[in-house]
Amino acid sequence: MLGINGGFLFHLDVACNKLKSLSPLTFSGVATPYRIVFRDNEIVEIPPRLMYQKNKELVMFSLVFTNNRIERVAPDAFEGLKYIHTLYFASNRIASLPENLFINTTIRGLLDLSSNMLTGLPEGLFKSLGRLRYLYLHNNMLSSLSKNMFGRLHSLRQLLISDNPIMQMDDRLFSETQLVNLYIYNTQLKTIGDRPFVTRNNTMTLVSLYANDIEVISDSVWQDVAPNCKIFVDNTIRRAPHARSDVEIVLAGSGFVQSINVSSQTGEALSTSGFSCVGLPNSQWECTPCRQGNYGGPWMSCRACPPGGFFQNRTGQVARKGAAMNCLSCNNGTYVTPENHPGRNIGDCVVCPSGTEKCRHAGFRACPCLSNYYRRDRFRECFPCPLEGINCSGEYQHLLPGFWWTWDWGSIDNYQSYKRYVKNILTENNSYDRSTLKFQGTLPKVHSCPRKESCQNIGDGINAICQSGYGNFLCSQCMAGFYSWFDRCFECPRWWVFFLEILATVIVIIVVVLIVAWDLQRHRRRGRSVVSVLFSKFKILLGFYQIMGEIFDALHDLPWPRPLTKIGSFIRVLEMNVMQLIVSPRCYFPNFTYPTIYIEFIGGLTFCILVIMLALIVYRLKQCYLRLKETPSDVYSDRLAETKSKCYLVVTVLLFITYPGLSSAILTLLPTGCDDFYLDENNKIRVHRLRSDYSIDCDTIQHVTYNHAAEVSLCYVIGFPSVLLVMLWMNNRRRRKKANDSSSSLVISNSSDQTPVGAADQQTDHDNQRHHVDDVRHGTCRNNDCAVVASQNDSHETTDAAHSNQPLSLPSISSSVRSITWETFLCENYKEQFWYWEIVELTRKILQVLFVLLFGAEDHFTLFATIVLSVSFLVVHAYVKPMKDVAEHRLQMCSLASIFLNLLAASLLLLPSEGGSPSEGRKEVLAVFLVLLNLTIVAFVAGSAIWSFATLVFKTACCQRAVRFIGHVCRQLRLPRRYWVLRRHPSHHNIGERHALLSGRPGSNHESVRNRIV
Secondary structure, three states, rough: OOOOEOOOOEEEEEEOOOOOOOOOOOOEEEEOOOOOOOOOOOOEOOOOOOOOOOOEEEEEEEOOOOOOOOOOEEEOOOOOOOEEEEOOOOOOOOOOOOOOOOOOOOEEEEEEEEOOOOOOOOOOOOOOOOOOEEEEEEOOOOOOOOOOOOOOOOOOOOOOOOOOOOOOOOOOOOOOOOOEEEEEOOOOOOOOOOOOOOHHHHHHHEEEOOOOOOOEEOHHHHHOOOOOOEEEEEOOOOOOOOEEEEEEEOOOOOOOOOOEEEHHHHHHHHOOOEEEEEEOOOEEEEEEOOOEEEOOOOOOOEEOOOOOOOEOOOOEEEEEOOOOOOEEEEEOOOOOOOOOOOOOOHOOOEEOEEEEOOOOOOOOOOOOOOOOEOOOOOOOOOEOEEEEEEEEEOOOEEEEOOOOOOOOOOOOHHHHHHHHHHHOOOOOOOOOOOOHEOOEEEEEOOOOOOOOHOOOOOOOOOOOEEEEEEEEEHOOOOOEEEEEOOOOOOOOOOHHHHHHEEEEEHHHHHHHHHHHHHHHHHOOOOOOOHHHHHHHHHHHHHHHHHHHHHHHHOOOOOOOOOHHHHHHHHHHOOOHHHHHHHHHHOOEEEEEEEOHHHHHHHHHHHHHHHHHHHHHHHHHHHHHHHHHHOOOOHHHHHHHHHHHHHHHHHHHHHHHHHHHHHHHHHHHOOOHEEEEEEEOOOOOOEEEEEEEOOEEEOOHHHHHHHHHHHHHHHHHHHHHHHHHHHHHHHHHHHHHHHHHHHHHHHHHHHHOOOOHHHHHHHHHHHHHHHHHHHHHHHHOOOOOHHHHHHHHHHHHHHHHOOOOOOOOOOOOOHHHHHOOOOOHHHHOOHHHHHHHHHHHHHHHHHHHHHHHHHHHOOOHHHHHHHHHHHHHHHHHHHHHEOOHHHHHHHHHHHHHHHHHHHHHHEEEHHOOOOOOOOHHHHHHHHHHHHHHHHHHHHHHHHHHHHHHHHHHHHHOOHHHHHHHHHHHHHHHHHHHHHHHHHHHHHHHHHHHHHOOOOOOOOOHHHHOOOOOHO
């Protein structure tokens, strides 16, 4: 603070600022200072000549430095200050004072040096203060009182020197004073001399000597006090001296305090020094030392020691500046209850409740909780933390990442109460809210999130915080601006991105359809096509990934390793669940919030109905078209039968692909597809949520309607494979009947004719075919006949090998039918006697996920039944071997084994390890093994497709012509060189003739060479 110059300054108050320093000669320019207040600042030092004015001696009323951080006072700080009535240095950090501090200064009223760190007083400090009347030295660190300390204080009337560690007190200490009131309580005095209270004219009328350790007082102690003197001593004294009859001795018990009447200005100073002061009608203040269990401070009142590990057994205590409080600590493992606070002695500290760390200090609570414990009351017992989903650090329950709870089942007061309680329990100091010490409400129940990453729970963990884009129940639903893609939420694309995706998808579908149609057209009369072969493998692949996709979807609660979860998303792509391949309409219609499972159910049923209706419409249109065209009856029947066959094929293929997905949607919407969730820890509030979509409440009228619709739709789940089975049985029966009729006609013709024409024709056909095959082997076939005949021959050999033990072999479906029909699609890759096996595969797809879809994966029996079914199908398929092609049989065995091993892995993950959670090492081993296993089937089918496509491209006419042209050019380049070699070396020609003669064919070699040259 710089100097203040000019004018008449009567009063200056700069209290409660952040003033840190004063400069010398600060008030050198002030003519008549009267009262200057520097209370409640951060002043560290009193500089030299603070009030100095040249050739002038100042006279002022009061100077206040109370409640600062003063550590040092310059020896000439008050030079030039001749007279001052009151000087306040209370509540600072002064450890020592210069001996000549008041050498030329007169203090007539009060000098307050209380609540500092004074360890001693220089003998000459008060030699110029002969007119001082009031001296306050309480709450310092004075350990001894010597006779010369107060020798010059002739006018001293009141001395407050309590709360010092005084251990020694000289006799005749106050003999040069006219002391009236002596307050020397709360010290460490054990003995006093024979005549410690001698004063001039025996003026002492009040002696407060209580709260000391004095046990024995001599009989001569009271002889120097004034008549009617009142003396307060502790009631623990062993021997009371013989007192005069006019002296009143009061035995003060524990907690006794004595009031002091002071002026208002002094009352303000005492209010910051461990006193509680109240105003009286006569402009006086009555100041009482803070009682036991309380302490004073800069706040000008007494505060109680807080509940917990604190008590205060002394009176008049004050918290120094910078200290939060002035209380003694209970022993470790003990605390003062809120009902018994403030603690007045160590007996008020009781043992901390159960669940707490009794080896630590209680602090501002009933001892800290043990690790992984929580509490509902700051000053009550702690409870073990729940086993799953809860973090109890900080002594309260809050969510771990990957878990979820909700407060939306009770009143808002329940949540607000817990929020305030958490704020309270997280407060480590004494500033906590006393009105929120306990939580008496009900906590939510914790549930595991289907996708752990969606539940982030950042912050204090009171509320479930979802990842960006996720929300609602279990953080399982995509929010506005995001769409769901295989159990994940992605930000919605722009319109042009969505348009390009749809366009690319349509182009890919068109290209695939054109390739399939082109290949079917090429092989209309040539047996099994490349597309037919790929269809067989594709059905196996589709069946595998449809089941695996449903398994990964239904068992999403299991702790699958991260690589397997990514593989699960990839499998869901290969699952061919058409409805999940559509970008959510929510991206482009924000108000569209219809659940996905409802869309799948409605869309699946609608798709099936539309496919059947479109097939009927196409068939009827074709029928009308042929009638309008007046097609001949034989052509009419053939064309109509062909159209009917194509319609059957399209309907069968489309319904076959969508059957598992639609069946899963139907089974999911059944009443057993809902789970019960309790929202409160007492399991009183329950909600019924759909297992596949937790945003759907199963108790709503809308969902009950879908329940009934799903129950009715079960006829589709059972009816579709049943209808296919009946149709296949009827076709197989019809074909057998035709075969039996054909064989009976052959028997009749053999019995009537010596030379059976049919047999001769068959022999002729067989011979022709054999010669044709021989021609193929000798390179005499043209174009693609070689490949066709070879494939037919291989097909016949395979069929013969398969039916060598039967007397009469029925014609194979794949060889008798020249184009792909619905029957060949279902039966082509199975042996003749296993024409029904595709229906068994359809049934397997449903049964392997039936229990999981109906009852969930939490029950161990559900997973056990699913594993038993998988093993049963695997064993039956291995024993029966229904497939024609060995490679396809191995592929199917691999897919069944993979499903079985994945289910075993799921059961292994359900088993708890020693630590209560699956071992990370075990999970990593499972991840590597199952990832390789699940991708093997994709790699096998992809390799087969690439090889077949390459073969298909190579066998096209343009490729064959290019190869022939390149071969012809190469031969033409080599023939001239061969000709000149023969001309230059005729010996080679003779050798060739010799070899020709030995072979019996003279000239053959020469002719062949000549023919090559020509």
